[in-house]
Amino acid sequence: LQFMQRGLDSQTKKQLEEEEKKIISEEHWYLDVPDLKEKESCIIEERSFMRCEDLVYGRMSFKGFNPEIEKLMIQMNSKCKEEEIEVDDKMEADVSDEEMARRYETLVGTIGKKFLRKRDQRVLKDDDEDDDIDEDRNSNIIPSKKAKKMFLKPQD
Amino acid sequence: QYVPVKGDHVIGIVTAKAGDVFKLDVGGSEPASLSYLAFEGATKRNRPNAQVGDLIYGQFLVANKDMEPEMVCIDSSGKSSGMGIIGQDGFLFKVSLGLIRKLLAPKCEIIQELSQLYPFELVLGMNGRIWVKAKTVQQTLIIVNILEACEYMTAEQRRQALAKLSGN
Numbered sequence: 447l448q449f450m451q452r453g454l455d456s457q458t459k460k461q462l463e464e465e466e467k468k469i470i471s472e473e474h475w476y477l478d479v480p481d482l483k484e485k486e487s488c489i490i491e492e493r494s495f496m497r498c499e500d501l502v503y504g505r506m507s508f509k510g511f512n513p514e515i516e517k518l519m520i521q522m523n524s525k526c527k528e529e530e531i532e533v534d535d536k537m538e539a540d541v542s543d544e545e546m547a548r549r550y551e552t553l554v555g556t557i558g559k560k561f562l563r564k565r566d567q568r569v570l571k572d573d574d575e576d577d578d579i580d581e582d583r584n585s586n587i588i589p590s591k592k593a594k595k596m597f598l599k600p601q602d
Numbered sequence: 603q604y605v606p607v608k609g610d611h612v613i614g615i616v617t618a619k620a621g622d623v624f625k626l627d628v629g630g631s632e633p634a635s636l637s638y639l640a641f642e643g644a645t646k647r648n649r650p651n652a653q654v655g656d657l658i659y660g661q662f663l664v665a666n667k668d669m670e671p672e673m674v675c676i677d678s679s680g681k682s683s684g685m686g687i688i689g690q691d692g693f694l695f696k697v698s699l700g701l702i703r704k705l706l707a708p709k710c711e712i713i714q715e716l717s718q719l720y721p722f723e724l725v726l727g728m729n730g731r732i733w734v735k736a737k738t739v740q741q742t743l744i745i746v747n748i749l750e751a752c753e754y755m756t757a758e759q760r761r762q763a764l765a766k767l768s769g770n
Contacts, residue, residue, distance in 0.1 A: 494608070494609055495728070502708055505611075507722075508721055
């Protein structure tokens with residue numbers, strides 16, 4: 447066929463190709479009938495019984511004969527029920543929400559301390575110690591350390 | 603006659619080991635194939651220990667009329683979930699497919715009543731095969747007989763039979 451010749455330009459090739467196609471397709475027979483609309487079939491073919499009747503898992507054990515299978519039975523049969531699945535999701539968290547909140551609080555504190563400048567760190571330390579002292583003895587202990595920090599104006 | 607269906611759990615009997623594959627008889631028109639690697643925790647070095655004549659509980663991966671059916675013993679997430687080689691002892695027998703459907707129905711009276719009798723283990727294959735194991739041979743045979751007869755007994759007759767047994 448002419449369009450297969452390598453020497454010709456691609457354009458002329460294409461033109462020739464289209465002409466050849468037209469000639470060929472006119473020779474093909476086709477039905478002069480309007481296309482049938484494809485109807486969506488309402489029938490689904492299902493070959494397994496398991497879905498039709500919601501069958502239970504086939505492996506069973508009774509009265510503790512095989513504890514692993516009894517565990518499996520509960521697992522498998524609860525897959526059908528959504529309530530159990532939700533319970534499982536909650537149980538899956540290793541650390542409970544409360545613990546998470548507690549840890550996070552203290553975590554922020556400890557890491558925050560790291561980034562304080564030295565002065566602030568000393569203040570923090572003294573505060574803690576003062577609190578301890580006050581709690582231990584209910585006497586009047588002057589927080590002398592605090593006085594050190596503040597600048598005492600020399601009396602004229 | 604059982605027709606293999608994809609996703610069905612069945613009990614198969616190992617008839618041959620060929621290369622990397624077991625041939626299992628599942629009661630259909632063709633033997634099903636089961637690959638060595640289709641078990642939980644199986645690798646090329648760690649092969650499952652199944653001999654000819656062993657029972658295997660698995661599900662169909664491929665089952666259409668154009669191809670040989672293929673089975674696997676793990677589910678889509680890679681866990682065995684109860685499938686695999688069925689242990690030693692116990693008794694395998696055949697029943698009709700209709701009875702299996704009855705027994706696997708969500709609230710099956712037969713199974714509930716039987717479970718009150720004594721501890722036992724039961725595996726039901728959709729291909730009509732049931733495997734039972736109880737503590738003594740006698741108990742096992744009693745369960746087998748009840749299950750076989752259940753097909754034709756009415757509920758009343760069944761309860762009478764079970765009452766006699768639990769009386770003994």
